[in-house]
């Protein structure tokens with residue numbers, strides 16, 4: 001990725017630009033990864049930082065739920081790709097340990113079109129249910145995927161098409177996908193096309209499209225811009241995945257506790273339970289009004305960095321955007337994806353002790369769609385751990401499926417997911433920890449996220465990204481939605497450091 005500035009280089013440039021400039025006072029809105037990283041770097045440079053956070057916790061969409069029995073599961077971010085240098089930088093600075101996140105395991109299950117089998121048998125057992133061309137059938141049964149243990153092979157047709165589209169792009173066009181535009185004519189055409197449109201263009205049979213949708217779970221992304229998927233392929237977003245030992249939530253917690261030059265920590269500068277409801281820029285500075293325990297209050301600051309997701313900003317009153325129509329348009333129009341996660345708390349890791357499943361995910365076309373098994377015992381396969389409690393990510397869903405699961409109560413969601421998982425784990429009910437069997441999060445209904453992550457519809461990328469990532473006067477914006485790495489922590493951090501640079505050089 002030619003256009004990607006590595007984090008060390010970005011931090012060096014920020015430091016160089018900051019030299020001999022006066023100290024600034026900056027109010028940061030939101031204590032998710034973008035707000036925390038920006039606050040931390042600005043404070044390290046000696047600027048005065050205050051962070052206002054609506055909820056009572058740190059981390060935003062990085063959210064490790066800890067059950068009373070000490071087990072935990074991820075309601076938000078769970079895996080870090082090998083290429084995500086911004087995320088990895090903070091993990092290493094904060095001395096957190098990583099271990100492999102097992103995305104694929106041949107022992108897991110595939111449950112499509114009423115046929116159930118282990119992932120390793122899926123190309124034969126499931127592939128035969130679909131009307132495929134000879135080439136496509138050969139592709140899903142090829143040994144390539146099995147050899148590198150990366151997938152069951154059912155996604156081979158999808159990967160082949162994405163590679164064809166990618167091979168038609170010049171290197172300069174690949175770089176444009178990580179820059180601020182403009183796009184070449186070819187990229188503009190691809191940005192106008194939904195993923196479904198592109199796959200249909202290349203697929204040899206209608207059944208190949210149906211199979212791709214089920215095998216990759218991307219049928220819940222069918223209407224999004226093709227370019228999102230091309231960009232993730234260039235970014236190698238699903239290669240060399242790792243997770244943080246002890247839970248992803250350690251990342252924001254440790255960042256908040258890191259020491260600052262004045263002897264304080266970032267946590268000392270965060271005000272919780274203050275929900276911003278209006279931002280007004282005027283000649284005296286930027287006035288941010290917020291509610292704390294139902295009481296109204298406000299604060300005025302010369303510089304404000306807003307990391308509130310655009311899905312939430314849509315209901316916040318904004319004044320004095322310095323005529324930036326592009327920011328207003330992006331706040332109104334940028335697409336967001338839905339996601340729902342249901343954690344299932346079990347008294348014993350029966351999937352390890354009885355079925356030898358250590359990590360990976362079972363996939364189905366039921367409403368539960370993806371069931372992830374913990375990766376923490378995958379290397380040692382320690383039987384004494386397998387006899388102990390563990391947490392299944394019983395269901396991870398996107399799009400319409402996530403919304404349909406999301407309308408149910410926590411209890412009904414949990415019960416429905418258990419019923420679906422019973423197809424491949426018939427005894428699961430015997431292992432539930434009945435004190436607190438499930439906890440779930442339908443991200444559309446989370447007041448401070450109002451969606452899971454930004455996800456561009458056709459033409460969103462060209463229309464919204466370049467303008468929305470520019471400041472409006474002394475009001476700056478950051479967050480995963482303003483980066484070429486949306487849906488990832490890397491996006492929040494990358495945009496945070498872009499904003500830090502903009503603030504440092506601002507008058």
Ligand SMILES: Cc1cc2nc3c(=O)[nH]c(=O)nc-3n(C[C@H](O)[C@H](O)[C@H](O)COP(=O)(O)OP(=O)(O)OC[C@H]3O[C@@H](n4cnc5c(N)ncnc54)[C@H](O)[C@@H]3O)c2cc1C
Nearest residue numbers: 030032033034054060061077078079276479480488489492
């Ligand atoms: C289900 C799910 C799975 C994911 N999986 C992964 C993964 O595996 N790997 C990965 O890298 N990324 C993953 N992500 C994405 C990642 O979590 C986000 O991209 C990243 O955490 C976004 O950080 P942010 O700071 O931009 O936004 P946020 O984390 O949303 O931070 C915004 C902050 O603003 C606060 N806020 C909102 N409204 C107000 C208000 N009115 N006033 C004051 N404060 C407010 C919020 O409470 C929040 O703390 C996942 C996300 C979800 C939802």
